[in-house]
Structure formats: structure tokens, C-alpha cells
Amino acid sequence: MKQLNVIGLDQSGAEQLGKKLNTLLANYQVLYMNVRGFHWNVRGERFFELHVKFEETYNDLLLKVDEIAERILTLGQRPEHSYSHYLNGSAIQEATNVTDGRECVKALLEGYKVLIQQQRDILEEAGAIHDEGTASLMSDYISEQEKTSWMLTAYLG
Numbered sequence: 001m002k003q004l005n006v007i008g009l010d011q012s013g014a015e016q017l018g019k020k021l022n023t024l025l026a027n028y029q030v031l032y033m034n035v036r037g038f039h040w041n042v043r044g045e046r047f048f049e050l051h052v053k054f055e056e057t058y059n060d061l062l063l064k065v066d067e068i069a070e071r072i073l074t075l076g077q078r079p080e081h082s083y084s085h086y087l088n089g090s091a092i093q094e095a096t097n098v099t100d101g102r103e104c105v106k107a108l109l110e111g112y113k114v115l116i117q118q119q120r121d122i123l124e125e126a127g128a129i130h131d132e133g134t135a136s137l138m139s140d141y142i143s144e145q146e147k148t149s150w151m152l153t154a155y156l157g
Contacts, residue, residue, distance in 0.1 A: 009075070009129055009130070013128070015077060017122065017126060017129065017134060024118050024122060025068045025069060025080060027091060027118060028064055030090040031114075032061040034094065034095040035054050035057050038054045038098060042100075044101050050105070092111045092114050112149045116142055120138075122138050123135055
């Protein structure tokens with residue numbers, strides 16, 4: 001007989017999903033700090049538009065960081081909250097001293113690529129344990145980030 005957690009999901013499945021969400025959280029945190037750095041340090045002729053876009057992006061990433069951490073808690077797990085964990089657990093690498101707008105956008109696109117793939121994996125696993133809450137969250141993020149990736153790709157030409 002399966003052990004169910006407080007929201008009626010298989011405990012073992014929720015634990016596995018919590019681990020994957022913690023990995024996703026680590027990637028979001030690293031990307032968030034990268035985009036903060038892009039916002040602060042971007043230079044060049046597209047400064048004004050990119051400065052605003054990066055601020056919009058990091059604010060969105062910060063909201064998602066909080067939603068992911070709260071989802072981990074809802075599953076009965078504990079969100080990781082140390083930068084050492086984030087750096088060790090993230091597939092997204094720190095972007096330091098990047099000032100060229102095109103390079104910032106390319107790094108952001110690479111970050112979205114990692115997030116989208118991880119979110120697709122989590123979406124599939126959430127479906128397998130009938131976790132509609134996590135599946136819905138991932139589906140929303142994927143749709144939004146796919147469109148943003150298309151737009152950023154169009155921006156690069």
C-alpha cells in the first residue's frame with residue numbers, strides 16, 4: 001500500500017519530484033543572478049532596451065523561484081536555500097563580467113534551454129504521480145519561456 005502525503009500524492013513520488021524541483025530551483029537561482037548581472041553591466045547601443053528587458057526578466061525569475069520553493073514545501077519537502085547548493089546543483093553556469101548585449105541574450109537563451117528541458121522532465125514525472133499542481137506550474141512556465149526564447153532568438157536575428 002502506498003504512503004500518501006498531506007495532499008494525497010504518493011510520498012515516494014513526491015520526494016523524487018521534490019529533488020527534481022530543488023535542482024530546478026538551483027538553476028533558477030543561478031540564472032536569476034546572471035540576469036541581475038546582465039542588467040547591471042550591459043553596455044552598448046542597445047543598453048536602454050536590454051537594461052529594461054533584463055529587469056523584467058529577473059523580476060519574473062524571482063517570482064518563479066518563490067513559486068518553486070513553495071511547491072517543494074507543498075509536496076512536503078524542503079527547498080534548498082544555500083548558494084553553495086545552487087552552484088553545485090545547477091547545469092547553468094555563472095556568467096561573470098559579461099557586458100556585451102548579444103552575449104547576455106545568448107546566455108539567457110542557453111539558460112532558458114536548460115530550464116525548459118528540466119521542466120519538461122518534471123512535467124512528465126508530475127503526470128505519472130497525478131500531481132496536477134506541479135504539472136500545471138511547469139506547463140505554464142514552459143509555454144511562457146518557449147515564447148520568450150523565440151522572441152530572444154528573433155532579436156538576435
